[in-house]
Amino acid sequence: MQSMSSPPACQGPLTAATRLCAVLGAPVRHSASPAMHNAALGALGLDWRYVGCEVDPLHLREAIEGARHLGFIGLNLTVPHKLIAVELMDELDGSAVEWGAVNTVVFGRRNPSGDWVPVGQGDAGGSPVLSRGYNTDADAIIRSLNEDLEIEPRSARVLLLGAGGAGRAAALRLAAEGVSVLWLVNRTRERAEALAAEIEIRFPNVEVRIGYPDTDVEIVLNATSLGLKPGDHLPLDLNQFAIDRADGVYDMVYRPAETPLLCEARRAGCRASNGLGMLLYQGAAALELWSGRPAPVAVMREALQREIHGGIP
Ligand SMILES: NC(=O)c1ccc[n+]([C@@H]2O[C@H](COP(=O)([O-])OP(=O)(O)OC[C@H]3O[C@@H](n4cnc5c(N)ncnc54)[C@H](OP(=O)(O)O)[C@@H]3O)[C@@H](O)[C@H]2O)c1
Structure with missing residues (x-):
C-alpha cells in the first residue's frame, strides 16, 4: 500500500x-x-x-x-x-x-x-x-478546466504539452469539444505528428499544428510527466513561448500541488490549476x-x- x-x-x-x-x-x-x-x-x-x-x-x-x-x-x-x-x-x-x-x-x-x-x-x-x-480521464479534464480555470474549451486556442496516454485523450477530447486551434508539443515529435494526423481526419474543423504558437492562447495544458520529480525541467520552452501569452495554465500533475510550471504561470499573472480536479472526476x-x-x-x-x-x- x-x-x-x-x-x-x-x-x-x-x-x-x-x-x-x-x-x-x-x-x-x-x-x-x-x-x-x-x-x-x-x-x-x-x-x-x-x-x-x-x-x-x-x-x-x-x-x-x-x-x-x-x-x-x-x-x-x-x-x-x-x-x-x-x-x-x-x-x-x-x-x-x-x-x-x-x-x-x-x-x-x-x-x-x-x-x-x-x-x-x-x-x-x-x-x-x-x-x-x-x-474516464477525457471527460474529467474538460470538467476540471471549466471549474478550476473557468475556461470553456470550445473555440479556445490550446497549447498541449505531451502526447502520452493522458495527452492523447486530452487532445482528442478537446478536439471533440470544438477548440479552434490545437498546438501539440511532445519530446518524441513523431508521436505528436501521429496524433495530429488522427485529429485532422476525425475532427477536420480543428486546426492542429506541431510546435509552439506564435499567438496568445486561452489554455496551456501540461500532460507530460515533467513536474512529478524534484529537479524536473519545465515542460514548456519559455524561449519559444512566453507563459504570459496564456490566459490559463493547467498542469495535470498534482503532487507537488504547486509545480514549477504553475509557479511560473502565477508569477506571470495567469490563472493556474493543478490536476486535482481531473483526478477527482x-x-x-x-x-x-x-x-x-x-x-x-x-x-x-x-x-x-x-x-x-x-x-x-
Ligand atoms: N490529474 C490527473 O487525474 C491525471 C490524469 C492522467 C495523467 N496525469 C498526469 O499526466 C502525466 C502524463 O501521464 P500519462 O499517463 O500520459 O503518461 P505517459 O503515457 O507515460 O506519457 C508521458 C508523457 O510525458 C512525456 N515525457 C516524459 N518524460 C519526459 C521528459 N523527460 N521530457 C519531456 N517529456 C517527457 C512523454 O513524452 P514522449 O512521448 O516523448 O515519451 C509523454 O508525452 C503524468 O504526470 C500523470 O501523473 C494526471
Missing part, C-alpha cells in the same frame, strides 16, 4: 472477504488515488480497499492477469500504462476507443443474456472474468463503473485536499 495517510475511520477491518482495487503505475508513490478511493469506499460502506502497486510496463500484462485472478474489482492505470493497456484488454468500452487510452479497468462477466456485469455489482454465474477498458467515474453507485464526490474531494495539502510532503 503506497499511501501513508491513515484509513478513514469508517472503514471496517480487513478480512478474508475484503476485495481490492488498485492503481498501477511506474512511478506510483505520488498517487493520491488510494486516499481518495479509500475515503469513498468507507463512505459507501463497501468492504473493499484501494492500493497502489508499482508495475514495470514490461510486466503490465501479467499484473492485470494477476489482478483478475486475485478477484480484484478493478484497476486504475497511470503513467506509463494508459496506451499499452489498450492492447491488453479483453474488451474496450466506447470511451477507450474514442479517446485512445485506458485509465480504468473493470473486471466483470457476461451473463447468459450477454449483459455486462462488473464483479463489484453482483454475480453473473460461472462465465470467465474479463477485463474491460474505459477512459476521473476517480469518481471509475468508482461508479466498479460499484454501480453514485460516487461520494464531496468525501473524495476532501480526502484529496487532506492528502495533497495536509498529508505527505
Whole structure:
C-alpha cells in the first residue's frame, strides 16, 4: 500500500472477504488515488480497499492477469500504462476507443443474456472474468478546466504539452469539444505528428499544428510527466513561448500541488490549476463503473485536499 495517510475511520477491518482495487503505475508513490478511493469506499460502506502497486510496463500484462485472478474489482492505470493497456484488454468500452487510452479497468462477466456485469455489482454465474477498458480521464479534464480555470474549451486556442496516454485523450477530447486551434508539443515529435494526423481526419474543423504558437492562447495544458520529480525541467520552452501569452495554465500533475510550471504561470499573472480536479472526476467515474453507485464526490474531494495539502510532503 503506497499511501501513508491513515484509513478513514469508517472503514471496517480487513478480512478474508475484503476485495481490492488498485492503481498501477511506474512511478506510483505520488498517487493520491488510494486516499481518495479509500475515503469513498468507507463512505459507501463497501468492504473493499484501494492500493497502489508499482508495475514495470514490461510486466503490465501479467499484473492485470494477476489482478483478475486475485478477484480484484478493478484497476486504475497511470503513467506509463494508459496506451499499452489498450492492447491488453479483453474488451474496450466506447470511451477507450474514442479517446485512445485506458485509465480504468473493470473486471466483470457476461451473463447468459450477454449483459455486462462488473464483479463489484453482483454475480453473473460461472462465465470467465474479463477485463474491460474505459477512459474516464477525457471527460474529467474538460470538467476540471471549466471549474478550476473557468475556461470553456470550445473555440479556445490550446497549447498541449505531451502526447502520452493522458495527452492523447486530452487532445482528442478537446478536439471533440470544438477548440479552434490545437498546438501539440511532445519530446518524441513523431508521436505528436501521429496524433495530429488522427485529429485532422476525425475532427477536420480543428486546426492542429506541431510546435509552439506564435499567438496568445486561452489554455496551456501540461500532460507530460515533467513536474512529478524534484529537479524536473519545465515542460514548456519559455524561449519559444512566453507563459504570459496564456490566459490559463493547467498542469495535470498534482503532487507537488504547486509545480514549477504553475509557479511560473502565477508569477506571470495567469490563472493556474493543478490536476486535482481531473483526478477527482476521473476517480469518481471509475468508482461508479466498479460499484454501480453514485460516487461520494464531496468525501473524495476532501480526502484529496487532506492528502495533497495536509498529508505527505
Ligand atoms: N490529474 C490527473 O487525474 C491525471 C490524469 C492522467 C495523467 N496525469 C498526469 O499526466 C502525466 C502524463 O501521464 P500519462 O499517463 O500520459 O503518461 P505517459 O503515457 O507515460 O506519457 C508521458 C508523457 O510525458 C512525456 N515525457 C516524459 N518524460 C519526459 C521528459 N523527460 N521530457 C519531456 N517529456 C517527457 C512523454 O513524452 P514522449 O512521448 O516523448 O515519451 C509523454 O508525452 C503524468 O504526470 C500523470 O501523473 C494526471
